[in-house]
Amino acid sequence: MMKCSGVDAVTGEAVVIECDSVIRSVDPLIGGEDGEVYIAAGFIDLQVNGFAGVDFNSPAASHEEIGRAITAIFSTGVTRFFPTVITGDPVEMLAALRNLAAARESLPHGEAMAGFHVEGPHISPEDGPRGAHPHQWVRPPDFDEFLRWQDAAQDHVRMVTLAPEWPDAPRYIERITQTGVVAAIGHTRATAAQIRDAVSAGARLSTHLGNGAGSKTRTEEFITEQLAASQLAASFIVDHHHLPVEFLRRALEVKGIERSLLVTDAAAPANCPPGPSVLGGIDVELKEDGRVVLRGGSRLAGSSLRMDQAIGNVMQRAGLTLAEAITMATTNPARVGRVSGRLRGLQPGSRADLVRFRFAGHGLEIQETYLSGQRVF
Numbered sequence: 001m002m003k004c005s006g007v008d009a010v011t012g013e014a015v016v017i018e019c020d021s022v023i024r025s026v027d028p029l030i031g032g033e034d035g036e037v038y039i040a041a042g043f044i045d046l047q048v049n050g051f052a053g054v055d056f057n058s059p060a061a062s063h064e065e066i067g068r069a070i071t072a073i074f075s076t077g078v079t080r081f082f083p084t085v086i087t088g089d090p091v092e093m094l095a096a097l098r099n100l101a102a103a104r105e106s107l108p109h110g111e112a113m114a115g116f117h118v119e120g121p122h123i124s125p126e127d128g129p130r131g132a133h134p135h136q137w138v139r140p141p142d143f144d145e146f147l148r149w150q151d152a153a154q155d156h157v158r159m160v161t162l163a164p165e166w167p168d169a170p171r172y173i174e175r176i177t178q179t180g181v182v183a184a185i186g187h188t189r190a191t192a193a194q195i196r197d198a199v200s201a202g203a204r205l206s207t208h209l210g211n212g213a214g215s216k217t218r219t220e221e222f223i224t225e226q227l228a229a230s231q232l233a234a235s236f237i238v239d240h241h242h243l244p245v246e247f248l249r250r251a252l253e254v255k256g257i258e259r260s261l262l263v264t265d266a267a268a269p270a271n272c273p274p275g276p277s278v279l280g281g282i283d284v285e286l287k288e289d290g291r292v293v294l295r296g297g298s299r300l301a302g303s304s305l306r307m308d309q310a311i312g313n314v315m316q317r318a319g320l321t322l323a324e325a326i327t328m329a330t331t332n333p334a335r336v337g338r339v340s341g342r343l344r345g346l347q348p349g350s351r352a353d354l355v356r357f358r359f360a361g362h363g364l365e366i367q368e369t370y371l372s373g374q375r376v377f
Contacts, residue, residue, distance in 0.1 A: 001018055001019070001020055001024070002018070002019055002020065002352075002370075002373055003016055003017065003018050004016070004017045004019070004039065004354055004356065004368075004370065005017070005029050005037075005039065006037045006038050006039030006356050007036060007037065007038045007039065008026075008038075008039060008040070008346060009038045009039065009040040009322055009323065009326045010040065010323045010326055010327065010345060010346070011323075012323070013028065014028065014029040014031075015027065015028060015029050015039065015346070016028075016029045017039070017346065017352075017354065019352035019354075019373045020352065020373050021351070021352055021372040021373045022341070022348075022349060022350060022351055022352055022372075022373070023346065023347065023348050023349065023350050023351075023352050024348060025348055026346055026347065026348060036358065036359075037356055037357070037358055037367060038322070038356065038357050038358070038359075039346070039354060039355070039356050040077075040326050040330060040345075040346070040354070040355055040357075041326075041330040041331070041342065041345045041346055041350065041353060041354065041355070042077065042078065042079025042080065042330070042353030042354055042355050042369060042370070042371065043076070043077045043078040043079065043307045043308075043311075043329040043330060043355060044078065044079070044080045044081065044114070044329065044330060044333040044334055044337065044339055044342065045073075045078050045080075045081040045082070045262075045263055045264050045266075045307050045329075045333070046081070046082045046117060046159060046235065046261070046263055046333050046336070046337045047082060047084050047117055047119070047207070047208070047235065047263040047264065047265050047266075048073070048081045048082065048083055048084055048264060048265075048266050049083075049084045049086060049265065049266060049267045049268070049279055049280070049302050050069065050266065050267050050268035050269075050270070050279065050302075051069045051072055051073050051266050051268070051270050051271055052068060052069045052072035052073075052268075052270065052271045052272065053065075053069075053268055053269070053271075053272050053277070054066060054068065054069035054268055055267075055268040055277075055278050055279060055280065056069075056083040056084065056085065056096065056100060057085050057086060057088065057092075057096050057279065057280035057281070058096065058099075058278070058280075058281075059092060059095035059096045059098070059099045061099060063102070063103045063106055063107060066099075066100070066103040066107065067103070067107045067108070067109070070107065070109055070110075070112050070113070071109075071376070071377070072271050073112070074109075074112070074369045074371070074376045074377040075366060075369070075377050076271075076306040076307045076308045076309075076366065077307060077308050077355040077357060077364065077366045077369055078112075078307045078369075079112060079353035079354075079355070079369060079370070079371050079376075080112055080114040080334075080339055080342065080353060081112060081113065081114065082113070082114060082115050082116060082117040082158065082159060082337065083100050083113050083116055083117070084116070084117040084118075084119050084265075085097060085100075085116065085117070085118050085119070085280070086119045086120050086133055086279070086280045087119070087120030087121035087123060087133035087134060087137050087138055087280070088120075088121070088134065088137050088280050088281060089137055089281075090121075090137075090145065090148075092281070093118070093121070093149070094148060094149065094152045095152075097116060097118075097149055097152040097153040097156075097157070098152040098153070100113065100116060100153070100156075101116075101152065101153045101154040101156055104154075104156065105154075109371055109376060111371070111372070112371060113156075114158070114337070114339045115156050115157070115158025115159065115337065115339070116153050116156050116157045116158060116159075117157075117158065117159040117160075117161070118149060118157055118159070118160045118161070119133075119160075119161040119186065119187075119207065120133050120137075120138070120161065120162070120187065121133070121137050121138055121139050122138075122139065122140060122141040122142075122160075122162040122163065122166060122169070122172070123138055123161070123162060123163045123186065123187035123188065124138075124163045124165065124187055124188050124189055125138040126189065128189070129163070129187050129188055129189045130187060131187055131211075131299070131300070131301075132279070132282060132284070132294055132299055132300065132301035132302070133187065134280075134281070134282060140166050140167075140168060141162060141166050141168050141169055141172035142172075143172055143175050143176070146160070146172075146175075146176055146181075150179075157181060158180075158181060158182060158337060158338065159181065159182040159183075159184055159205070159337060160176055160181055160182070160183055160184065161184040161185070161186040161187065161207040162183070162184075162185070162186070163185070163186070163187055163188035163189075163190060164185055164188060164190040164194045164195055164197065164198035164203070165188060165189070165190040165191070165194050169194070169197075169198060169201075170197045170198060170200070170201040171201070173198055173201035173202050173203055174201045174202055177201070177202035177203075177204075178202075180338070182204055182205060182336065182337060182338065183198070183201075183202055183203040183204065183205075184203065184204070184205035184206065184207045185198055185203050185205070185206050185207065185226060185232070186206065186207030186208065187207075188222055189220070189222050190222050191221065191222070192221045192222070192224075192225040195222060195225045195226060195229065196225070196229070199229050199231050199232060203231075203232065204231060204232060204233060204336065205232060205233050205234070205235065205336055206226040206232050206233070206234040206235065207235055207263075208235055208236065208237050208242070208263060208265055209223065209226060209227070209234040209235065209236060209251060210223065210236070210242070210243050210247055210248075210251065211237060211242050211243065211265075211300070218244070218247045227251060227254045227255065228254070230259075232259070233255070233259045233260065233261060233332070233336045234251065234255050234259065234260055234261070235260075235261050235262070235263040235333075235336075236248065236251070236252075236260065236261070236262060236263070236314075237263060237264065237265045237303055237305060237310075238262060238305075238310045238313045238314045238317060238318075239290065239303055239304075239305045239309070239310070239313060240289075240290065240313070241289075241290065241291050241300060241303070242265075242300065242303065245317050245318070248314075248317060248318050249317075249318050249319070252318055252320070257320070257324045257327060257328065257332075258327075258332070259332075260328055260332065261328050261329070261332040261333045261336060262307065262310045262311065262314060262325075262328045262329045262333075263310075263333075264303055264305040264306065264307055264310060265302050265303045265305070266302060266303055266304065266305055266306070267279045267284060267292050267301060267302030267303065267304070268284075269284065269285070269286035269292050269304055270292075270302075270303065270304040270305065270306065271304070271306065272286060272304075273286075274286045274287060274288050276295060277292075279292075279301050279302055282294065282301060283295040283296075284301045284302070286304055290303075290304050290305075291303075291304075292304050307329055308357070308363060308364040308365075308366055309363055309364075310329070311325045311326065311328075311329055311363075311364055312325075312361075312362050312363030312364055313362075313363075314328065315362075316362045330342070330345060331343060331344070331345050351372055352370060352372055352373035353370065353371055353372065354368075354369070354370040355368070355369050355370070356368040356369075
């Protein structure tokens with residue numbers, strides 16, 4: 001049995017937690033916590049394309065490299081995440097999912113990969129909403145292809161992002177959600193009616209809302225309709241490049257904290273020095289200002305964001321409290337992503353995924369990270 005203490009980042013109360021692989025008790029800490037060390041449930045990131053120089057889209061990524069990336073992710077306070085495979089050659093996508101599934105089984109901390117997110121290939125083929133996804137591999141929804149993904153992934157695909165404007169999108173959404181997979185809307189310029197049809201069919205998330213749409217004003221109907229849909233939660237990339245502050249604040253006001261979550265959309269260059277890299281076979285580069293762009297261009301291609309930075313950023317840029325920001329990085333993504341054992345936060349019976357941190361400047365300074373009661377950072 002292990003004990004861990006700190007100021008509960010959601011309630012503000014000093015607590016001591018006793019746990020093994022799950023939390024057994026949460027009790028008041030007599031005398032308070034010295035030095036204002038906060039404690040929270042481990043962060044959850046539903047969209048990670050790569051990290052620390054490792055591209056999760058590459059079938060050639062060794063298990064050792066994937067393990068190294070997971071260790072680096074733990075340093076950001078994240079304990080569960082969805083490796084994300086983007087639009088690509090069908091054979092390469094299957095190979096990437098197969099490789100991730102094998103790594104999940106073989107690595108000591110493979111369970112941190114709580115599920116896999118397939119972003120594309122059923123997205124808009126248009127320049128703008130397609131974002132950095134390669135045009136030649138965009139294709140319509142195909143349930144048989146989804147079944148091949150699940151076979152390769154050992155049934156660990158938990159989320160699929162697609163554009164609702166494809167004619168067969170509603171039926172596809174119905175079929176994948178019947179298997180327990182989360183259908184998300186993204187990389188789209190769908191009409192309001194098409195978005196409503198997707199929601200009626202079972203879509204429950206807007207992937208990085210306000211991005212991946214080629215929007216200039218962020219007032220177009222494909223964004224406002226998603227904001228207005230009460231059934232849709234929304235994920236946000238809160239760095240200094242993806243979202244104007246005004247849109248972020250308005251979107252959070254409309255959605256409410258309870259339907260909002262943070263994602264990093266981190267790519268392989270995240271946590272690395274500036275320079276060239278790769279995302280799903282696409283040449284990208286990390287700029288000095290932290291942007292990840294198509295090499296030689298300016299179009300964003302994922303991010304270099306860390307979740308501990310995202311929490312600090314959303315507090316600073318949107319004026320949220322620590323409790324609100326932590327909720328957007330813990331129980332909200334657990335609920336939306338259906339991450340088992342993580343729906344209740346710091347409560348007895350929850351998985352003992354914990355993070356202890358201090359405030360440093362405008363951000364968080366991670367002190368310790370625990371996965372299922374085991375210290376991993």
